[in-house]
Amino acid sequence: MYGKIKDHLQKELAEIREAGLYKNERIITSQQKAEIRVSTGANVLNFCANNYLGLSNHPRLINAAKSALDSHGYGMSSVRFICGTQDLHKTLEAKIAEFFGTEDTILYAACFDANGGVFEPLFNEEDAIISDSLNHASIIDGVRLCKAQRYRYNNADMADLEEKLKEAQAQRFRIIVTDGVFSMDGNVAPMDKINELAKKYDAMIMVDECHSAGVVGKTGRGVTELFNIRGEVDIITGTLGKAFGGAVGGFTTGKKEIIEMLRQRSRPYLFSNSIPPAVANAGIEMFDMMAETSELQDKLHKNTDYFVGKMTEAGFDIKPTKSAICAVMLYDAKLSQVMASKLLEEGIYVIGFYFPVVPKDQARIRVQLSAGHEQKHLDKCITAFTKVGKELGVLK
Numbered sequence: 322m323y324g325k326i327k328d329h330l331q332k333e334l335a336e337i338r339e340a341g342l343y344k345n346e347r348i349i350t351s352q353q354k355a356e357i358r359v360s361t362g363a364n365v366l367n368f369c370a371n372n373y374l375g376l377s378n379h380p381r382l383i384n385a386a387k388s389a390l391d392s393h394g395y396g397m398s399s400v401r402f403i404c405g406t407q408d409l410h411k412t413l414e415a416k417i418a419e420f421f422g423t424e425d426t427i428l429y430a431a432c433f434d435a436n437g438g439v440f441e442p443l444f445n446e447e448d449a450i451i452s453d454s455l456n457h458a459s460i461i462d463g464v465r466l467c468k469a470q471r472y473r474y475n476n477a478d479m480a481d482l483e484e485k486l487k488e489a490q491a492q493r494f495r496i497i498v499t500d501g502v503f504s505m506d507g508n509v510a511p512m513d514k515i516n517e518l519a520k521k522y523d524a525m526i527m528v529d530e531c532h533s534a535g536v537v538g539k540t541g542r543g544v545t546e547l548f549n550i551r552g553e554v555d556i557i558t559g560t561l562g563k564a565f566g567g568a569v570g571g572f573t574t575g576k577k578e579i580i581e582m583l584r585q586r587s588r589p590y591l592f593s594n595s596i597p598p599a600v601a602n603a604g605i606e607m608f609d610m611m612a613e614t615s616e617l618q619d620k621l622h623k624n625t626d627y628f629v630g631k632m633t634e635a636g637f638d639i640k641p642t643k644s645a646i647c648a649v650m651l652y653d654a655k656l657s658q659v660m661a662s663k664l665l666e667e668g669i670y671v672i673g674f675y676f677p678v679v680p681k682d683q684a685r686i687r688v689q690l691s692a693g694h695e696q697k698h699l700d701k702c703i704t705a706f707t708k709v710g711k712e713l714g715v716l717k
């Protein structure tokens with residue numbers, strides 16, 4: 322019976338390959354960190370991980386995970402509301418709320434699930450969801466699962482957002498939904514303006530802090546710190562899979578009635594397993610580290626400023642960034658691929674992005690900075706970019 326669909330899939334896969342859109346996975350044989358080893362045996366510098374604070378192999382997180390394996394076991398074999406809640410889960414939820422200055426937190430297996438499960442329990446056809454055009458796929462999917470009226474405004478375009486808010490005045494409740502940092506450009510959502518418009522047009526705000534939490538703001542508390550609106554955002558979603566240690570796990574944090582309702586009705590929470598105790602305990606340790614010092618943020622911000630400054634000086638066209646994402650603009654799709662593979666030969670692991678991941682003729686190489694990078698890593702990267710840039714005529 323498989324025959325017909327088999328042919329169909331083979332044809333479609335061939336088309337993906339021909340279009341140059343086939344995703345190959347490079348295999349890493351070392352820990353995730355600044356200097357990684359890949360399966361060809363080569364050692365390369367990693368500039369394409371979301372490991373913004375360099376915590377993916379931090380000894381304190383590894384030790385916390387190990388000790389929880391001994392004290393709390395390996396897995397929960399249950400969803401939270403049946404028998405999947407340990408003290409560790411409750412402690413981690415409280416630490417997340419403390420970090421963001423919110424009232425309560427609910428954990429998910431991933432932020433993809435947090436975003437997938439946040440809208441449907443809260444909103445119905447009487448309500449309006451007003452979403453940035455560049456929001457993450459998981460937000461788009463979450464909105465699809467909910468019957469609310471949908472409005473879409475152009476990326477970070479406050480005049481367009483205001484138009485959409487005016488159109489949505491007939492609805493019962495309104496919520497503006499945005500990524501904190503947009504992952505392809507590294508720009509930050511203008512939260513101060515969004516907050517003003519939300520007040521003016523009686524709307525709530527939800528921010529997805531996946532690329533901003535731990536990263537932006539002087540102490541890494543995310544966009545609410547950066548724009549000095551701590552406590553004013555109703556719903557924040559985020560991941561433990563990026564700056565916060567890089568393993569797995571997501572959360573929604575915010576107003577307590579909202580979190581309470583999600584525990585009752587959010588489907589990815591109700592019908593999916595608890596995060597493992599080792600992950601929960603490493604998360605607790607990580608938030609304790611964040612509470613002790615913002616050294617990692619200081620280093621990350623210093624690294625980013627240094628890198629962007631030197632690359633601009635070298636003559637590269639860099640998108641203005643307020644995050645740890647640095648988009649080196651090349652515009653040409655093929656050039657982005659050739660340049661990334663030449664950089665790999667120089668020992669620099671970066672990825673070139675082109676349409677449809679970014680708009681047509683906006684191809685680029687995305688560099689992600691980390692507190693795990695030392696200055697020698699940054700210098701090696703800048704030198705390699707400059708060499709390859711000259712070879713390919715990107716630099717004069």
Ligand SMILES: *Cc1c(COP(=O)(O)O)cnc(C)c1O
Binds near residue numbers: 430434457529
């Ligand atoms: C990575 C990411 C997610 C998904 O997070 P996971 O925890 O890996 O599922 C959701 N939203 C945004 C904006 C992201 O960048």
